[in-house]
Amino acid sequence: MPTAEEEFAVMLTATDYRFTREDFPTPDLALRRPDGTQPHRAHTFAEEQAQAATVALGILSRQFTDYPSLDSRVRFLRSMHRTLSDTWWAGLARRTDPRHTVGPRPGPERFATPITDADPNYDRLGHVGRRTYKATWDEATRTYTGGIPTPASRILARYGELALLRFELEAPGEDVLFNEVVLPDGAWCVGNRLLRGHAAQAAAQELAARLAARGLPAARVETGGEPIFTATATAADRELMFTAALELLADTEHPQARTNWVRAAYLLYQAPRTKRDSDAVTRVFLAATSVLLTGQVIGLPQDIDLRGYVMGQSAFLINALV
Secondary structure: OOOHHHHHHHHHHOOOOOOOHHHOOOOHHHOOOOOOOOOHHHHHHHHHHHHHHHHHHHHHHHHHHHOOOHHHHHHHHHHHHHHHHHHHHHHHHHHOOOOOOOOOOOOHHHHOOEOEOOEOOEEEEOOOHHHOEOOEEEOOOOEEEOOEOOHHHHHHHHHHHHHHHHHHHHOOOOOEEEEEEEOOOOOEEEEEEEEOHHHHHHHHHHHHHHHHHOOOOOOOOOOOOOOEEEEOOOHHHHHHHHHHHHHHHHOOOOOOHHHHHHHHHHHHHOOOOEOOOHHHHHHHHHHHHHHHHHOOOOOOOOOHHHHHHHOOHHHHHHHOOO
């Protein structure tokens, strides 16, 4: 009996439309040399994403109209997203060279481990010394210092500045900014949080403790400096946003399909599903649904995930595709 990965390969050969690696620009976060040189493995990973999007679009195109109701189309899209995560992404994580720094990395079980309220995701913004080329560890400050800036370190610094600007405008004097998200029906929930000050320092310490608990090196986790973090929303709110995104994508009666797609993109980035690299699945899923709904590929900016985490809903909707 064929494996899920083998069935995926068969579906690829039966699909006419083809995405290319140019549809999946390498994020600056993956470029960790001063000259911004794109490693060959980045091209390989983009091709993997293009193949997955091609398969996903083939399935969606053949079956989407078989589901007459909004609820049934939502269930179908949810199943498609789960297939990308459980079959394509988890399979890629298992077979990828662990030396790679673009795409899956060691610990493939992390790519299928769900985010929970007890174990939220934290991503550091601002100065992240380990993203600086040839930085050195400073035990006194608990940071990496010196080195040469890279596209990865520069983009984290830029979004750290944007996060601090949001604090000054929306939550002056606070250490936690709760990102309010308006759902399509007019209700609202709390999306991700931005952390600074004591809240961010606590997150850094928690991350170090988690790594140590998993038996991984934690002695040089950057816990010093003036960290800024994004933190994922609660499971209940992430489920609300994920379902709302699928409903937007499944609404075939809406005259503004592109607008719905952009609104759904924001909600999906506010509702990651798994501990590691949900962004890759989201990019593939969004690429496939953009062609399904609009008949063309809607280009995804290389930093669309950071935009979703930091900008806020209104700013994202205005700037998402610029």
